[in-house]
Amino acid sequence: MKLHILAVLGVSLFSHALAASSSTAGLQSTECVSSSDSSDNLFSVKSEVKYSKLFSIEYHDTYKIVNNLSTNNTYALYQCGSTKPDIKNIDAFIPIPVSSAAAWSTSAAMFIEALGVQDRVKNLGTAPSIVSACLQELLEDVIKPFDEGNSTSTDEQEQSNAVVFSMPGGEDTNTTNTVVSTEYLEPSALGRSEWIKFFAVFFNAEERANTAFESIESNYDCFTKKAGEEYDDLRPVVAWTSYAGPTEYNNNTAYWQISFADYKYDLVRDAGARMLNTTGAQATMFSTAAAFLDALEEVDIVIDESFVSYSYDELLKNYGVKDPSKSTYSWVTASRVFRPDRLQSTAGGLDWFEAPVAFADALLQDVIGVAHPKFVKDGYQPIWFRNLADNEPVVVVTASNCTDMYAQRKDPAESCSSLTFQEANPDDEDYEGVDENQTDDLIYDISKSEIINESDSDSSDGAFLSVNALQAAAAVAFTALCAAM
Numbered sequence: 001m002k003l004h005i006l007a008v009l010g011v012s013l014f015s016h017a018l019a020a021s022s023s024t025a026g027l028q029s030t031e032c033v034s035s036s037d038s039s040d041n042l043f044s045v046k047s048e049v050k051y052s053k054l055f056s057i058e059y060h061d062t063y064k065i066v067n068n069l070s071t072n073n074t075y076a077l078y079q080c081g082s083t084k085p086d087i088k089n090i091d092a093f094i095p096i097p098v099s100s101a102a103a104w105s106t107s108a109a110m111f112i113e114a115l116g117v118q119d120r121v122k123n124l125g126t127a128p129s130i131v132s133a134c135l136q137e138l139l140e141d142v143i144k145p146f147d148e149g150n151s152t153s154t155d156e157q158e159q160s161n162a163v164v165f166s167m168p169g170g171e172d173t174n175t176t177n178t179v180v181s182t183e184y185l186e187p188s189a190l191g192r193s194e195w196i197k198f199f200a201v202f203f204n205a206e207e208r209a210n211t212a213f214e215s216i217e218s219n220y221d222c223f224t225k226k227a228g229e230e231y232d233d234l235r236p237v238v239a240w241t242s243y244a245g246p247t248e249y250n251n252n253t254a255y256w257q258i259s260f261a262d263y264k265y266d267l268v269r270d271a272g273a274r275m276l277n278t279t280g281a282q283a284t285m286f287s288t289a290a291a292f293l294d295a296l297e298e299v300d301i302v303i304d305e306s307f308v309s310y311s312y313d314e315l316l317k318n319y320g321v322k323d324p325s326k327s328t329y330s331w332v333t334a335s336r337v338f339r340p341d342r343l344q345s346t347a348g349g350l351d352w353f354e355a356p357v358a359f360a361d362a363l364l365q366d367v368i369g370v371a372h373p374k375f376v377k378d379g380y381q382p383i384w385f386r387n388l389a390d391n392e393p394v395v396v397v398t399a400s401n402c403t404d405m406y407a408q409r410k411d412p413a414e415s416c417s418s419l420t421f422q423e424a425n426p427d428d429e430d431y432e433g434v435d436e437n438q439t440d441d442l443i444y445d446i447s448k449s450e451i452i453n454e455s456d457s458d459s460s461d462g463a464f465l466s467v468n469a470l471q472a473a474a475a476v477a478f479t480a481l482c483a484a485m
Contacts, residue, residue: 026116026205026207026208026211027097027203027204027205027207027208028042028043028044028045028204028206028207029042029043029079029096029097029204030097030204032079032080032081033062033079033080033081033082034081040061040062041061042061042062042079042082043059043064043204043206045206045207045210046059046206047197047200047201047206047209047210049194049197050194050217051186051188051190051191051194052186052191052194052195052197052198053069053186053187053188053191054068054069054070054182054183054185054186054191055067055068055069055195055198056069057197057198057201060085062078062079062082062083062085063076063077063078063079063082063085064076064077064078064096064201065077065087066179066198066201068179068180068181068182070182070185071168071180071182073091073179073180074089074090074091075090075091075092075093075094075179076090076092076093076094077094077095077096077201077202078093078094078095078096079095079096080095080096080097092176092177092178092179093176094162094163094177094179094202095162096201096202096203096204097202097203097204097205098120098161098162098163098202098203099120099162100120100121100122100160100161100162100163101117101120101121101122101161101162101163101164101165101202102121102122102123102124102125102146102157102158102161102163102164102165103121103123103124103125103164103165104124104125104126104146104164104165104166104167104170105125105126105165105166105167105181106124106126106129106130106131106132106349106353106354107181107183107184107353107354107357107358108165108181108183108199109121109124109130109132109135109354110132110135110354110355110357110358110409111183111195111196111198111199111357111358112199113132113134113135113408113409114196114212114358114408114409115196115199115200115203115205115208115209115212115408116205116208116406116407116408116409117203117205118134118135118138118143118405118406119406120203121138121143122143122144122157122160122161123143123144123145123146123157123158123160123161124139124143124144124145124146125145125146125148126148126349127139127145127146128345128346128347128349129345129347129348129349129350130345130349130354131343131344131345131349131350131351131354131355131397132354132397132409133397133398133399133400133401133402134399134402134403134404134405134406134407135405136345136397136398136399136402137399137402137405138405139399140399142405144157146158155175158175158177158178159175159177161177162177163177163178163179163202164177164178164179165179165180165181165199166178166179166180166181167180167181167182168180168182179202181195181198181199183195183198183357184353184357186263187261187262187263188262188263188266189220189263189266189267189360189363189364190216190217190220190360191263192263192357192358192360193213193216193357193358193359193360194213195357195358196209196212196213196358197209197210197213208408212411215411216359216360216361216411216413217361219361219411219413219415219416219417220270220360220361220364222416222417223270223271223361223364223365223368223416224270224364226416226419226421227270227271227272227368227372227375227421228270228272229421230272230372230375230421230422230423230424231272231273231371231372231375231424232272232439233424233436233437234424234426234431234434234436235272235273235274235371235434235438235439236273236274236300236301236336236371236431236434237273237274237275237276237298237299237300237301237434237442238268238273238274238275238276238299238300238301238302238303238367238370238371239258239276239295239296239299239301239302239303239331240258240259240260240261240264240303240305241256241257241258241259241292241296241302241303241304241305241306241319242256242257242259242304242305242306242307243255243256243257243304243306243315243318243319244256244257244306244307245308245318253287255285255286255287256285256286256288256289256291256292256319257283257284257285257286258276258283258284258286258292258295259283259305260275260277260283260284261283265277267363267364267367268367268371270364270367271364271367271368271370271371271372272368272371272372273301273367273371273372274438274439274440274441274442275441275442276295276296276299276441276442277441277442289318289319289320290320292319292320293319293320293321293329296319296329296331297329298330298442299329299330299331299442300330300331300334300336300431300433300434301331301336301337301338301370301371302331302336302337302338303338303339303340303370303385304337304338304339304388305339305340306318306339309339309341309348311388311391312337312388312389312391315337315388316332330432330433330434332389333432333433334429334430334432334433335387335389335390336370336387336389336430337387337388337389338370338382338385338386338387338388339385339386339388340352340356340384340385341384341386341394342382342383342384342385342386342392342394342395343383343384343394343395343397344394344395344396344397345396345397346396346398351384351397352384355383355384355412356384358409359411359412359413361411361413361416362383362411362412362413363384365383365413365414365416366382366383366384366385369381369382369385370382370385372424372430373430374422374424374428374430375421375422376414376419376420376421376422377422383412
């Protein structure tokens with residue numbers, strides 16, 4: 001019996017139609033070819049990889065070569081009806097466009113929805129954790145969840161699909177149609193979103209992928225430019241943190257962690273804020289709350305990614321803040337403690353690990369909204385972050401929120417070019433304790449601190465893993481896997 005350790009990697013609250021999946025608009029070579037025309041150049045629309053460091057695409061007349069550079073897997077995708085290419089060192093030969101697909105991670109399922117080809121999906125894993133309203137609706141009658149408690153049944157379901165998108169360690173050695181995706185390991189937000197091109201090649205949907213990504217890239221660049229212009233002199237310090245209580249899975253030893261994942265660093269800088277940093281490591285674990293709090297002394301905003309959701313009072317207790325009324329930490333006095341868990345499924349799955357992966361511009365918009373709450377208008381409400389200190393509630397997404405279950409996913413970001421950013425006011429309560437005219441990272445010297453270790457893997461992003469009886473074990477196991485998430 002195989003164990004899939006999966007990130008619960010969402011989509012925005014409501015679905016809007018860009019193009020119905022029943023349409024062939026934006027798709028190329030939708031029909032199988034005959035041997036007589038199989039030498040033609042069948043792929044006039046190609047996708048070029050610009051930001052991603054972890055996959056590549058090569059085009060030939062009748063086939064494509066797709067490489068997952070992080071796992072050293074290579075896949076040959078050949079147009080159905082054409083001759084299977086005679087090449088070696090291939091992990092899977094897959095006829096395209098695929099007529100059926102399955103996905104184990106919810107991020108892969110979300111990319112498929114972003115392409116508008118969810119009508120091809122037969123099976124999904126971690127179904128209760130899926131936040132997408134329309135995928136939830138499809139799961140009611142059309143898509144079948146994987147029978148995760150029965151390995152024989154799961155194998156049969158996998159073999160019935162033309163392709164199965166999995167994660168490292170989740171590949172089924174009994175099948176020849178498994179493709180490993182690692183979008184969550186990309187070191188940049190735009191690099192993660194560019195994986196829409198990776199999934200597109202299996203459906204000959206390059207035109208849709210190119211159009212979607214170019215829009216995301218342009219919008220992201222606009223947000224970065226405007227945030228830099230308006231907030232360069234007033235950049236709050238942001239720390240991405242988490243707490244793990246003592247359990248049998250961590251030797252009954254609590255630890256506190258600060259994450260410095262590359263994509264978070266880029267987001268914070270691009271949002272007009274500063275990053276708390278220590279060294280070149282991706283994460284630093286602290287063995288005592290006192291050492292952890294010492295590192296947070298000059299932090300203005302805390303983004304908590306702890307595995308178990310809790311109240312603000314519980315967070316303060318877990319962090320070692322004994323009397324918040326006497327606290328001198330500006331993230332406490334200004335009530336700027338956030339969690340990226342606003343949108344959830346009924347079972348507690350987080351949209352944070354779905355839509356933000358695909359829509360980097362919407363993610364940057366959200367981080368700007370955390371760093372500069374009035375950047376567009378008073379009362380801006382982020383899509384994924386909620387202010388724990390203000391007791392903001394979570395929003396549960398259900399199938400009833402879907403308006404068209406076969407529609408192509410719409411980017412939830414605002415159009416940056418149509419927005420007028422408001423200038424930051426140093427006297428505003430949102431900037432209490434924020435140092436002016438500081439643009440460099442806040443560097444904390446950990447040499448004298450009590451730390452467990454510095455790591456090039458970042459476990460905090462595995463904080464909200466699959467919702468099941470193995471939660472604690474999965475959280476610990478995922479520490480080594482999520483190097484840049």
